[in-house]
Amino acid sequence: MKEILKSEGIVINVREYKDNNAILSIMSENGLNSFMVRGVYKQGSRTNKFAQILTYLSFNYSKSNLPLITEAYIDENYSDIKLDMDKYNSILIIIEKLNQFYNVINNNSLIYHFFLDCINLIRDSKYPMMVALIFEIKLLYLLGISPILNECVICGNKNITQFGCINLHNGGFICQNCLRRYYPSLNHEESMMFKKIYTTKINKIDESALGLYNQYPKLLSFIDDYYLYHLEFNSKVKKVLKEMN
Numbered sequence: 001m002k003e004i005l006k007s008e009g010i011v012i013n014v015r016e017y018k019d020n021n022a023i024l025s026i027m028s029e030n031g032l033n034s035f036m037v038r039g040v041y042k043q044g045s046r047t048n049k050f051a052q053i054l055t056y057l058s059f060n061y062s063k064s065n066l067p068l069i070t071e072a073y074i075d076e077n078y079s080d081i082k083l084d085m086d087k088y089n090s091i092l093i094i095i096e097k098l099n100q101f102y103n104v105i106n107n108n109s110l111i112y113h114f115f116l117d118c119i120n121l122i123r124d125s126k127y128p129m130m131v132a133l134i135f136e137i138k139l140l141y142l143l144g145i146s147p148i149l150n151e152c153v154i155c156g157n158k159n160i161t162q163f164g165c166i167n168l169h170n171g172g173f174i175c176q177n178c179l180r181r182y183y184p185s186l187n188h189e190e191s192m193m194f195k196k197i198y199t200t201k202i203n204k205i206d207e208s209a210l211g212l213y214n215q216y217p218k219l220l221s222f223i224d225d226y227y228l229y230h231l232e233f234n235s236k237v238k239k240v241l242k243e244m245n
């Protein structure tokens with residue numbers, strides 16, 4: 001008999017697999033792992049409900065090259081997020097980046113708990129898109145491409161808090177002197193807000209902070225430009241959202 005093991009985690013990707021089966025990517029403290037579920041796309045399927053992204057499952061699986069889920073329970077369905085389009089879209093933005101970049105992140109536990117914190121913030125907030133923005137800004141650190149936010153990227157001048165502005169291509173602050181030669185991508189106020197979001201711990205972010213971030217819509221397009229320029233990543237989710245608007 002095959003060995004049966006127990007696990008749990010959040011489904012962040014579902015792919016169709018032969019014979020009406022599906023492969024789920026399930027994220028937990030232990031990493032991002034693939035599991036097969038049988039009969040997901042059969043009519044009257046009883047396993048279809050497990051093959052939904054943003055679903056927290058507890059499950060048993062048999063060990064093999066492609067582990068097979070033999071039994072599963074939905075511990076959390078996050079229906080309050082799924083029923084709210086803005087909230088769900090914010091989650092989709094986050095999940096798309098998790099799927100894209102997970103294997104370059106080497107701290108499984110940190111990214112998992114960061115993801116859970118973002119889900120909880122989105123669930124309770126009027127500004128879910130700001131939570132996606134926080135995720136995207138802080139993810140830069142986990143991807144090892146942190147912007148330079150404590151000194152001028154050109155000359156190393158530490159005096160940036162009064163006039164410094166962020167330049168996209170150089171990936172950080174440009175001081176007042178160097179601004180004669182480099183174009184600012186964000187104005188000073190927006191730049192300081194970007195830095196504030198980057199440096200504020202996720203558990204210190206509350207609804208009033210999210211409301212404040214929401215007053216800086218330029219940061220939303222800036223972060224897209226940042227991912228495009230520095231990571232050659234163009235969000236399909238955001239493209240669809242823009243087309244829908």
Ligand SMILES: [Zn+2]
Nearest residue numbers: 152155175178
């Ligand atoms: Zn400078």
